[in-house]
Amino acid sequence: MQKKKKIIVAITGASGAIYAKLVLDNLLKLSAQIDKVGVVMSDNAKEVWRCELGNDDYDRYPFTFYAKMDFNAPFASGSAKFDTMIIVPCSMGTLGRIANGISNDLISRAADVILKERRKLIAVVRDTPFNLIHINNMKTVTEAGGIICPASPSFYSIPKTIEAVAQTVVSRIIDLAGLEDESYRWNED
Numbered sequence: 001m002q003k004k005k006k007i008i009v010a011i012t013g014a015s016g017a018i019y020a021k022l023v024l025d026n027l028l029k030l031s032a033q034i035d036k037v038g039v040v041m042s043d044n045a046k047e048v049w050r051c052e053l054g055n056d057d058y059d060r061y062p063f064t065f066y067a068k069m070d071f072n073a074p075f076a077s078g079s080a081k082f083d084t085m086i087i088v089p090c091s092m093g094t095l096g097r098i099a100n101g102i103s104n105d106l107i108s109r110a111a112d113v114i115l116k117e118r119r120k121l122i123a124v125v126r127d128t129p130f131n132l133i134h135i136n137n138m139k140t141v142t143e144a145g146g147i148i149c150p151a152s153p154s155f156y157s158i159p160k161t162i163e164a165v166a167q168t169v170v171s172r173i174i175d176l177a178g179l180e181d182e183s184y185r186w187n188e189d
Contacts, residue, residue, distance in 0.1 A: 004035035008075045008085040010107040013044020016089035016126040017052040022170040037063040040106045068105045075110045078117040084177045085114045089126040099137035121146040
């Protein structure tokens, strides 16, 4: 049997709150594979969630939420052994701070810890187009062991709703996190 995962979900203020919501929904559904989920949101993430989703339901999930400056959170240290960090959506500002080792809040500190411990960091970048600074920051994070997962939906499953389109990205995130889930697979019956 697979070891249960300890997962950090960081939600930044980039557009794409639907991705964060669906990640939390999927982690809830896959709770048998998960030991712990710690969530940290930036102030802008809360505002974007309210604007894009029309509610503040982010605090209704049964996960442990941490304040953005709570450096006493367990995943601010490698000794807590969180295996995976998903930053969804990941703003370019957050990515830039991670790429340059600036740990000025819990999100950037946790990412620094995950990278230094050689664990899995998944940054779901949402901005487009990219400028050269963005591309270089993505390169730096990739070279440090992180995974850049652009929030680029696929359409071969013929999604019918905005949630189904967003779920195509979230299914990739769940796969990258090493969790087993039933989702559309190209050319499989």
